[in-house]
Amino acid sequence: xxxxxxxxxxxxxxxxxxxxxxxxxxxxxxxxxxxxxxxxxxxxxxxxxxxxxxxxxxxxxxxxxxxxxxxxxxxxxxxxxxxxxxxxxxxxxxxxxxxxxxxxxxxxxxxxxxxxxxxxxxxxxxxxxxxxxxxxxxxxxxxxxxxxxxxxxxxxxxxxxxxxxxxxxxxxxxxxxxxxxxxxxxxxxxxxxxxxxxxxxxxxxxxxxxxxxxxxxxxxxxxxxxxxxxxxxxxxxxxxxxxxxxxxxxxxxxxxxxxxxxxxxxxxxxxxxxxxxxxxxxxxxxxxxxxxxxxxxxxxxxxxxxxxxxxxxxxxxxxxxxxxxxxxxxxxxxxxxxxxxxxxxxxxxxxxxxxxxxxxxxxxxxxxxxxxxxx
Ligand SMILES: Nc1ncnc2c1ncn2[C@@H]1O[C@H](COP(=O)(O)OP(=O)(O)OP(=O)(O)O)[C@@H](O)[C@H]1O
Ligand SMILES: [Mg+2]
Numbered sequence: 001x002x003x004x005x006x007x008x009x010x011x012x013x014x015x016x017x018x019x020x021x022x023x024x025x026x027x028x029x030x031x032x033x034x035x036x037x038x039x040x041x042x043x044x045x046x047x048x049x050x051x052x053x054x055x056x057x058x059x060x061x062x063x064x065x066x067x068x069x070x071x072x073x074x075x076x077x078x079x080x081x082x083x084x085x086x087x088x089x090x091x092x093x094x095x096x097x098x099x100x101x102x103x104x105x106x107x108x109x110x111x112x113x114x115x116x117x118x119x120x121x122x123x124x125x126x127x128x129x130x131x132x133x134x135x136x137x138x139x140x141x142x143x144x145x146x147x148x149x150x151x152x153x154x155x156x157x158x159x160x161x162x163x164x165x166x167x168x169x170x171x172x173x174x175x176x177x178x179x180x181x182x183x184x185x186x187x188x189x190x191x192x193x194x195x196x197x198x199x200x201x202x203x204x205x206x207x208x209x210x211x212x213x214x215x216x217x218x219x220x221x222x223x224x225x226x227x228x229x230x231x232x233x234x235x236x237x238x239x240x241x242x243x244x245x246x247x248x249x250x251x252x253x254x255x256x257x258x259x260x261x262x263x264x265x266x267x268x269x270x271x272x273x274x275x276x277x278x279x280x281x282x283x284x285x286x287x288x289x290x291x292x293x294x295x296x297x298x299x300x301x302x303x304x305x306x307x308x309x310x311x312x313x314x315x316x317x318x319x320x321x322x323x324x325x326x327x328x329x330x331x332x333x334x335x336x337x338x339x340x341x342x343x344x345x346x347x348x349x350x351x352x353x354x355x356x357x358x359x360x361x362x363x364x365x366x367x368x369x370x371x372x373x374x375x
Contacts, residue, residue, distance in 0.1 A: 019046035019082075020182065020213055021070060026079035028065050028236070039065040040236045043079070047215060049181075052208040054224040055217045057233035058252060063217045066233060067184050070215065071106050072096045083182070101130035105175025107185035111167040113159040119146060119170040120155040126177040133178075145173040149203055165196030172203055183207065185216040189223065201226065242286045242338055245310045250355065262338035269334055273327040281339050282314040283307075288335030294370070295324045304370045306330065314363060315345065 028040035039062045047053055055063045068074035069081055072088050081088050083103065091099060100106070113122045123142035127133050133141055146152050149169035151162075159167050168188060175183055185204070189197035201223055204214050208228075216227065224230045232239035234252040240259040247255060262284065267273065273283070273290060283290065285307055292305040292313070304325070307313045313327060329335045340348075349356045 016046075017048065020049045020051075020084055021047040021215075022080075022082045023066075023069065024080050024082075026066075026069055026076045026081065028062075028069065028074070029077040038236055040069070040076070043069075043236075043238055045231060045238060047213060049213055050208065050211055051229070052204065052214045052227045053216070054227040054230045055215060055233060056219075056221070056224050056230045059219075061233045061252070062236040063233055064186050065236070067186055067215060067217055071104055071184050072100055073106075098130060101126055102132060102178050103180050103182060105172075105177075105180045105183040107168070107171050107175050107183065107188045109187040109190040111159070111164075111171045111191075113167055113171055113174070115159055118156050118158060119151060119162070119173075122159070122170060123174045123177055126174060130178050142173070142177065145176050146170070148176075149173050163196075165192055165199060168192060168196075168200050169203065172200070176207070181211075181213060183212055183214045185214065187217050187219065190219060197223065240338065242284055242309070246284045246312050249358075254352070254355065258340070261340055261344040263341070265337050265339050267329045267335045267337060269329055270331045271329045273329065281341050282312055282345060284312045284338040284340075285309045286336040286338060288333050289330045290335060290337070291328050291330050292370075293326045293328060295326065297324075301326075305366070314359065315342075 023043055023045045026040050026043040027038060030037045030039055043066060055066060057063050065074065069076050070083065070088075072091075075089050086099065086103075088096065088099065113119070114125070117125065120139070120142050123145055124138050127138040127141065128135075143152060143155060146155050149172055151166060151169055151173065154162050154166060154170075159170065162170070168191075172183075172188075175185075183204070188204075189200050192200060197220065204216065205226070208214055214227075216223075218224050229241065230244070231241070232244050232252060232255065234256040237256055237259070239252060239255045240262065243255050243258045243262065247258070250258075264286070267288070269288075287309055289309070290307045290313055291303050292307065293301045294304050295301050
């Protein structure tokens with residue numbers, strides 16, 4: 001038996017199970033003096049209950065536009081967003097703001113606390129707006145939330161009298177006022193030093209442990225790495241998470257290009273994929289695994305390698321001598337792969353020789369042990 005981690009599937013853009021948030025074929029077009037500009041293109045994405053997901057991408061890639069589609073701050077040009085069974089863009093503005101107040105906690109980079117209200121009053125405000133708790137309970141609840149973010153002593157201060165980190169902690173307490181199941185945060189640590197950012201991140205992590213679902217836009221790769229998974233956006237398009245996980249060091253531009261080139265294939269357990277020197281493509285494993293088998297002159301087979309989700313197999317390794325190799329889907333379960341054909345591979349090699357050399361080096365390292373096995 002192989003370790004179960006070998007069979008862990010990397011989640012692909014299309015959704016499975018019962019998502020809490022489902023974005024389907026979202027386009028967002030802005031009319032600009034220079035012409036129509038698509039900030040989001042065909043975004044299909046799911047977020048699940050209890051997940052902590054980071055949204056990552058370069059400045060201008062569409063991260064804020066994407067989360068604004070979930071908060072209802074902005075509307076898609078086409079496509080639907082379902083949140084816990086509600087088609088949120090079918091509501092009018094007043095229905096939307098009540099719905100948002102009850103279901104979402106929204107946290108921004110610049111805190112956006114009301115400057116004339118104390119921290120306590122800022123936290124009470126959403127409860128008043130949505131009439132979620134009895135009036136006499138609201139202050140007590142707000143104090144508890146401020147205690148949770150260690151701001152009980154500052155409750156009566158105005159925002160300007162406390163630090164940036166404390167203002168953000170108060171903004172998180174405010175976001176939690178109506179006990180929403182979902183928190184959407186757009187660069188909540190973007191304006192904080194790294195130690196304060198860490199404190200804010202830990203508050204989020206604790207909320208996830210308590211069952212909240214969080215989507216957090218961030219520029220900080222070290223914070224993104226601490227979330228359950230990252231959703232990468234480039235030029236308003238989603239990078240396939242399988243592509244991103246397989247090539248963590250490639251540029252977002254390249255990852256998006258690979259996402260567009262890749263063809264998803266479902267392969268049956270035990271199916272032979274390609275044969276030694278006939279290798280034609282690169283296969284990125286999304287789920288299941290591929291076994292590289294070596295046949296001895298006597299006709300006996302040994303397994304050289306098992307290639308699992310997050311890894312890939314290319315012509316580079318398949319064309320190394322000696323041949324007589326076969327690649328098969330592991331017999332335990334079907335495999336889902338993203339395949340790149342020869343044309344795409346040739347294009348990649350010509351356009352980015354340095355990247356290609358990197359792939360060749362990696363292939364040489366991976367296959368260093370193979371010759372030993374077959375000698
Ligand atoms: N109201 C608007 N009108 C025209 N273009 C817009 C509008 N809002 C956003 N855009 C454009 O859409 C693209 C995506 O913007 P968005 O703010 O979503 O990027 P972002 O990834 O959040 O960037 P940053 O990391 O700088 O916050 C950008 O090119 C931006 O200029
Ligand atoms: Mg933004």
